[in-house]
Structure formats: C-alpha cells, structure tokens
Amino acid sequence: MNFKGTDVVSIRDLSRKQIEHVMDLAEELVPYASGEKRTRVMDGKILANLFFEPSTRTRLSFESAMVRLGGRFIEIAQPQNSSIVKGETLADTIRMVDGYSDAIVLRHPHEGAARLAAKYSSKPVINAGDGAGQHPTQTILDLFTIRQQAGGIAGKKIVLVGDLKYGRTAHSLAEALGMFGADLTFVAPPVLQMPKDTISQLEKSGISPHLSSDLAEEVSDADVLYITRIQRERFPDPAEYNKVAGSYRVDRSLLRDAKKNLAILHPLPRVDEISPEVDNTENAKYFQQAFNGVPVRMALILLLLGGDL
Amino acid sequence: MKEFRVTPIRNGTVIDHIDCGQALKVLRIIGINDSVQYTVSVLLHVPSKKDGWKDIIKVEDRELDAKEVDKISLIAPHATINIIRDFNVAEKFTVKMPEVAKGIVKCGNPNCITNMNEPVETEFVIESKDPTVLRCLYCDRIQENVADRLV
Ligand SMILES: Nc1ncnc2c1ncn2[C@@H]1O[C@H](COP(=O)(O)OP(=O)(O)O)[C@@H](O)[C@H]1O
Ligand SMILES: [Zn+2]
Numbered sequence: 001m002n003f004k005g006t007d008v009v010s011i012r013d014l015s016r017k018q019i020e021h022v023m024d025l026a027e028e029l030v031p032y033a034s035g036e037k038r039t040r041v042m043d044g045k046i047l048a049n050l051f052f053e054p055s056t057r058t059r060l061s062f063e064s065a066m067v068r069l070g071g072r073f074i075e076i077a078q079p080q081n082s083s084i085v086k087g088e089t090l091a092d093t094i095r096m097v098d099g100y101s102d103a104i105v106l107r108h109p110h111e112g113a114a115r116l117a118a119k120y121s122s123k124p125v126i127n128a129g130d131g132a133g134q135h136p137t138q139t140i141l142d143l144f145t146i147r148q149q150a151g152g153i154a155g156k157k158i159v160l161v162g163d164l165k166y167g168r169t170a171h172s173l174a175e176a177l178g179m180f181g182a183d184l185t186f187v188a189p190p191v192l193q194m195p196k197d198t199i200s201q202l203e204k205s206g207i208s209p210h211l212s213s214d215l216a217e218e219v220s221d222a223d224v225l226y227i228t229r230i231q232r233e234r235f236p237d238p239a240e241y242n243k244v245a246g247s248y249r250v251d252r253s254l255l256r257d258a259k260k261n262l263a264i265l266h267p268l269p270r271v272d273e274i275s276p277e278v279d280n281t282e283n284a285k286y287f288q289q290a291f292n293g294v295p296v297r298m299a300l301i302l303l304l305l306g307g308d309l
Numbered sequence: 310m311k312e313f314r315v316t317p318i319r320n321g322t323v324i325d326h327i328d329c330g331q332a333l334k335v336l337r338i339i340g341i342n343d344s345v346q347y348t349v350s351v352l353l354h355v356p357s358k359k360d361g362w363k364d365i366i367k368v369e370d371r372e373l374d375a376k377e378v379d380k381i382s383l384i385a386p387h388a389t390i391n392i393i394r395d396f397n398v399a400e401k402f403t404v405k406m407p408e409v410a411k412g413i414v415k416c417g418n419p420n421c422i423t424n425m426n427e428p429v430e431t432e433f434v435i436e437s438k439d440p441t442v443l444r445c446l447y448c449d450r451i452q453e454n455v456a457d458r459l460v
Contacts, residue, residue: 010449089427112422113445116429131420135449197451 003303007118007125011136011172015177023144025299026292033295035077041307042071046272048101049075049127050093052108056292057268058128058137061293062105074100094120104306106130124304132168138267139172142226142295143180145289149263150223154181159218161187161248162228162273169267172230173200174209178202184209187219189244192230212233215248220257225250225283227266227273251275255283265289315350322371323391323398325382328364331385332364334456338380339366339373352457380413382406383441384456406438414443415458421448431460 001021007013014022033039047066051059059075066073090108094117098106104121105126106114111296114127114134129135143153150156158177164170164186174194177184185201186194186209193211203207212218219225227250250264250273266274266286280283302309327335332351345401348369372392373381381388382404412430416423423431423445426456427439433443433452443452452458 090422090425091428108422109418109420110422110425111418111449112416112445115447116427130422131448153341265417 002066004306005124006304008126008136008300008304009114009118009127010134011139011176017174019140019143019268020032022140022296022299022303023147024304026144026295027148029295033065033125033291033298035068039309040070041070041302042066042305045071045305047073047301048069048097049073049106050097050104050106053129055107055128057290057293058107061290062128062297063302065294065297068294069301071301090116091120098123105300107167110198116134118270126304128298132166134172135169136144137293137297137300138169139176140300141289142173142265142267143176143294144296145265145285145292146177146263148292149285149288153177155183156223157185157221158224158226158227159185159187159222161215163192163230164188164228165192165232166231166234167228171195173226174198175201178205178207179206185212185222186210187212187215187218187248189213192234216254219254219262221259222262223259225262225264227264229271229273232280245272249273249275250278252277252281255281258283314352314355315367317396318348318369318393319396320369321367321393322372323393324366324368325363325389325391326357327364327385327388329362331456332338332366332439333390334384335364335366335381338459339368339377351372376413378404379407379410380459383410383414383459386438388443406435406441409415409434409446410443413460414452414455415421416448416450417452417454417458418445418448418450421445421450423447
C-alpha cells in the first residue's frame with residue numbers, strides 16, 4: 001500500500017484500508033515503541049514539530065516516535081517566541097521548514113492551517129490538531145486502542161460520553177467508528193448531544209446510533225466507554241454544570257454491573273470525569289491509550305517517509 | 310415585433326431568469342455602483358414564462374468575466390446570460406455552478422486560516438447545488454448565507 005508523500009490532514013484523507021494498514025503496522029511496532037526492540041530505520045531523517053499551541057501528549061509522543069525509529073526532530077519550542085508573533089505568514093514558515101526537514105507535524109490555533117501547510121510543503125504534512133478542527137492521529141490511536149482492547153471494532157458496543165456537541169475529536173471518532181461498523185451509543189445531556197450533521201452522516205453509512213442521557217444504564221453491556229471532558233464554560237450556570245458533570249462521573253460504583261472486560265478510554269487530560277479509584281481497575285485503559293500514541297505515530301511516519309523495519 | 314419593457318440595447322449583456330429578489334445582489338457582484346459609466350436597467354419581480362417570478366438586469370456595452378458568472382451562479386443558479394450584439398442575442402447560456410468555488414467567497418468561520426492574511430484564495434467544494442451548500446476546503450465548515458460573503 002502506497003502512502004509515500006501523502007498528507008494526513010483529515011481522517012477522511014485515508015481510506016478504511018489505509019487506516020487498517022496503519023493499525024496493523026502500529027501493532028508490529030509496539031515492541032519498538034516500548035524500547036524492547038530497536039531500529040534505526042529513520043536514521044538521517046528529520047521530523048519538524050511545529051507546535052504553535054501548547055501540547056503535551058501529542059508533541060511528546062511524536063518526538064518519542066521519531067527517536068524510537070532512529071530519526072531526529074527539530075521543533076519550535078516556545079510558541080510565544082515563534083514567527084507567528086512576528087507576523088510571518090504560515091505559508092512562509094512552512095516553505096522555510098520544508099527545506100529543513102523530511103516531514104512536518106503541525107499544531108495550530110486556526111482551522112484549516114494544516115491544509116494550507118500541505119499546499120505549501122513539498123514534504124508530507126501531519127495535522128496534529130488545527131483549532132477546533134481535525135486531529136487525525138488522535139482518531140487513529142483511539143481506533144487502534146479500541147480494536148486492541150475490545151478485540152475488534154465491528155459489532156462492539158462503544159459508548160461515547162461527555163461533550164459530544166463541541167468536541168470535534170468525538171465527531172471524527174464517531175464517523176471513523178461508523179466506517180468500521182461499530183454499534184454506537186452517544187451519552188450526553190441533551191444540550192451537548194452529537195450534532196445532527198454527524199448523526200445523518202452515520203445514518204448514510206448504514207449506522208443508526210443510539211442516543212441516551214443515562215450513563216449507568218448504557219454501561220452495563222458496553223465493551224468500550226470513551227469519555228470526553230465536559231467544559232465548565234459551556235454552562236452559564238455553575239450549579240447546572242456541577243449537576244451535569246456529577247451525573248457523568250465514572251467511579252467504581254458505576255462499574256459494578258459493567259462487563260468484566262469493559263475498556264475505559266479518555267484522550268486525557270482528565271479533570272474529574274474519572275475518579276482516581278478507577279485507575280487501578282482492570283478496566284482503566286487510558287494510560288495504555290496514551291502510550292499507543294507512540295506506535296501509531298511511528299507507523300504513520302514510517303509509511304509517509306517510506307522504509308522497511 | 311418583440312415587446313420590451315425597456316428600450317432594446319445594441320450591445321451588452323442581459324442577465325435573465327435571476328431568482329426573484331436576487332437582482333440587487335447580482336448588481337453588487339458585477340460592480341455596479343453610483344459611479345456607473347454605462348446604462349443599466351433593472352427589472353424586479355417580472356412574470357416569468359417558465360414559472361413564477363424573476364428579476365432581469367440589462368447592462369449596455371459590457372460583457373461579464375468568468376469569475377462574475379461563477380459568483381452569479383451561487384446566488385441565482387437559474388440565471389441565463391444573453392450576450393447582445395447588434396440588437397440580437399448572439400450568445401446565450403445558463404450559468405453553471407463550478408465544482409469548486411475558488412476565490413469568490415469568504416469563509417464564514419472567523420477562525421479559518423483563510424481569514425488570517427495568508428496568501429491563499431479561498432476554496433469551497435460545492436456539496437449541493439440546489440439549495441446551494443458549500444464546504445470550506447480548509448476548515449471543513451459548511452457555509453450559510455453565501456450571498457453576504459461574496460468577495
Ligand atoms: N436587443 C435587446 N435589448 C434588450 N433586451 C433584449 C434584447 N434582445 C433580447 N433581450 C432580452 O434578453 C432575454 C433573452 O432573450 P430571448 O433569448 O429572445 O428570450 P427567452 O430567453 O425569454 O426565450 C429576454 O429577457 C429578452 O427580453
Ligand atoms: Zn474556512
């Protein structure tokens with residue numbers, strides 16, 4: 001399968017076959033990502049990490065991925081000191097960085113920035129989040145974790161819970177899960193429920209998601225519980241926020257009737273959506289999920305730049 | 310003998326079958342303002358032989374460029390452009406919405422990279438022609454009220 005020179009701006013840039021291929025390769029790369037096995041396949045290659053907005057997990061996991069592959073990375077460390085403040089256009093920054101690296105990873109506050117970068121760069125561009133827009137590597141690592149933890153995606157009951165309205169990551173994930181034939185349930189207070197747009201998109205591909213606002217009821221037969229944060233800012237009334245946030249908190253009592261191998265995922269950082277007492281249950285898989293960012297990003301780098309293990 | 314509501318023009322362009330109510334926006338698209346140097350006649354709300362009502366604009370001594378026609382297609386997808394030479398309709402075509410609208414609409418998302426002084430033309434994929442639905446190729450947002458954001 002040929003990926004060389006492709007840009008990964010939106011999850012829609014990849015076909016189902018391609019996403020599967022990335023996941024298969026990521027699985028093979030797990031021992032390399034953990035340091036158990038070594039490779040120098042990216043020796044002499046440079047990845048440019050352009051983070052115009054703060055990021056911890058995404059930035060570190062891209063760095064770790066490139067280093068584990070034997071390559072090096074260059075970066076803009078402090079967004080405040082970077083050219084975005086001096087008024088250089090992104091188009092100019094990209095054309096400069098194009099000459100310093102073999103692939104570009106971009107996190108930017110404005111939607112569409114990665115598509116623009118891809119236009120100006122002759123090297124592959126990976127979108128690491130553009131404003132409220134796409135974050136395709138997060139989507140792939142979520143899919144990968146679900147497939148790994150639930151032993152597949154098709155037919156598995158996957159419950160997405162939290163802010164499903166504004167969280168674009170949840171929209172991309174829902175669409176991707178739909179593409180893989182998951183049995184989807186969306187749990188949110190009515191004001192934060194999945195947008196009609198995304199639901200009709202899913203219905204077009206033959207998936208009819210189940211909508212609910214009762215988490216406890218949906219957990220009992222779920223295979224995967226994917227939690228996203230409900231932001232305080234969405235509620236003008238703090239009392240209303242506390243009530244809503246409280247009814248979607250995951251703790252041990254909620255898990256009492258859950259399936260034994262239910263996998264709980266969260267893109268992190270969490271605030272108080274998951275009680276710390278859940279961390280040492282068999283169901284807590286969110287740190288595993290964070291680790292999976294490394295093999296998945298290794299797989300993408302390897303496929304975009306070309307090279308055999 | 311043809312019956313005309315306005316005096317026949319010798320040379321120019323007749324934009325016919327404009328969706329009723331859109332003529333003033335079409336005038337804006339083709340840059341007609343207070344300092345216009347040629348004769349322009351505007352007919353609002355005239356009965357259409359095809360169906361219902363329509364607007365018509367007749368511009369003397371001027372032809373339209375491709376970008377103007379593309380913009381008109383977005384707000385008046387049924388308009389016909391008649392090029393008049395020596396009192397006769399020399400050419401006639403219905404506007405055709407392009408597959409991709411390039412550089413003719415501003416993105417409605419204020420946080421879109423195309424609204425940030427970057428050296429790029431906007432680009433929109435036409436998702437549906439009737440009703441007109443555009444999606445920004447950069448920020449992926451669906452666009453509403455395109456007429457207000459023609460550049
Ligand atoms: N010489 C002219 N001066 C002004 N308007 C004209 C002239 N010739 C045609 N038109 C107008 O251009 C439009 C198209 O003309 P025509 O092709 O004859 O009619 P239709 O499209 O209605 O079958 C009509 O609105 C008609 O009134
Ligand atoms: Zn846009």
